[in-house]
Amino acid sequence: MFVDKRMTPNPVTITPTTTVADAMDLMRNNKIRRLPVIDHGNLVGIITDRDLREVSPSPATTLSIFELNYLLAKMQIKDIMKKHVITITADATIEEAALSMYNNRIGGLVVVDGNGKVAGVITETDLFKSFVDVMGLPEGKTRITIDVSDKIGVIHEVTGIFKDLGINIGSLVSYRLPNGTETKYELVIRADVSDVDILTQKLNAAGYPVLHIVQIG
Template identity: 65%
Template sequence: MFVVNRMTPNPVTVNSTTTVADASEIMRRNKFRRLPVINIGSLVGIVTDRDLQEVSPSRATTLSIFELNYLLSKVQVKEVMTKNVITIRDNATIEEAALLMYSNKIGGLVVVDENDSVVGIITETDIFKSFVDIMGLTSGKTRITIKLHENKVGMLNKITGIMTDMGININSMASYSIDQEWELVIRADITDITALSEKLASIGYPITHVAQIGN
């Protein structure tokens, strides 16, 4: 799955001279949390709802609503935006986007094409939805966790071979390390979990957890 499949295309943008008041209204009206800043077709920054909140007077201010609106109408986006924008190509994978967000502690990425033109925006919500789909979490399969002890060549072949012999259709799988031990999570159509558990345990791969997730 690629970024282009999950991004919001043709995102709403502002320019650097847009006022904070106008940018705030655009975000409020469209329920956005971030806006790319573009000048004459070029990406020059990104402004977030947090950026705008930081320059807005606190609720404890003694200023009137008219004075507040006047002040916000004078502050421009270029004064509060982030100029070094982290971007990602539209043909990058969802995994690359997730890692880039995680590594930089950000909740969204501006998406550009091969010409560095802004073509979309992808957020943490898009990433979450993608992984829900990738893992098949809404399909109502049985989820099993298998203790691997070590991650070695041939183990998946042994495990999936047993499941194939039992006529079990595997929907998705993922492996990860916890406390220097490996676990394998498989989602599949399993009708006889007891028989599968016994067969896997007999070759050294015990099932440690079983759950039914999804509809």
Template identity: 50%
Template structure:
């Protein structure tokens, strides 16, 4: 899963000298939460709705409305943009972008070419769409959660139960929970749920949750 396949290509941008009210208007009109700031084709910053909120007048201000408007009219993007900016290369994976956003607590990343030119932007919304697509959730899947013993051959042992009933596993993920336990999440178009659950329980893999997600 490469970023280039899921990013928004050729995103709307602003220059550092763009007036704040113009940048705000672009964001509102296009329903964006952030805009890359470009100089000579390269990203030098980013302006977000959070940056704009920081300079918005509060009810406690003592300035008259015309004074506030006058001050804001003189401000440009370079006065409030976030910099230095975190970017990601276009040949990186979606997983790398998701980790960067999570580690830095940000909702979007400008995507740059090998020579640093802006080619796109990827946001948390794009990541969510990838997650839904990869998991095949829109088409409808059965999601089964079970206690997972992390031992040699455990994955094959579980898969053999489904194979015995001529059912394919579309995705299999095992992980440690915040409490330190191990769980596995299995997704697919499953029937004979009761029989599978009983066999997994018999092997020591307790099924703790079953749900159907997406279209019936």
């Protein structure tokens, strides 16, 4: 799954001379939390709702509403925007996008095309939706968590049991768990299971203990 399939294309943008008040209105009206800043077609910065909150007067201020509006109308985005923008290309994978957000502790990335022009925005919400779809959660399958060891052929052996029982697998993912000196994995499979007891018996007998089973969706 790639970024260009999950991003919001043609995002709302602003210029460096956009006022803080106008940027606030754009975010509020479009229900978004970040705005790429464009100058003559080039990406020069980014502003987030957090940035705008930080420069907004405190509710405890003694300024009048007229004075507040005047200050926000005079302040421009170029004075508060972040000039170092972390981007990702439209042809990158969503895994790369997720890792970039995680490493940089940010909630969204500006997506650029091959010429470095803004093509879209991808956010943590987009990645969350991708996770839900990749895991097949809306389809209403049975989720089986299996304890496996780190050895060659594990996936082949486990899925072979599902094949022998005529069970169609919708999605599969594994993640590593530390367990003393031996590396252990939990294998999570979502499938159309009609008889969980038989499946559990077969997996346990093959040396793959079933840790958890639940119907999701």
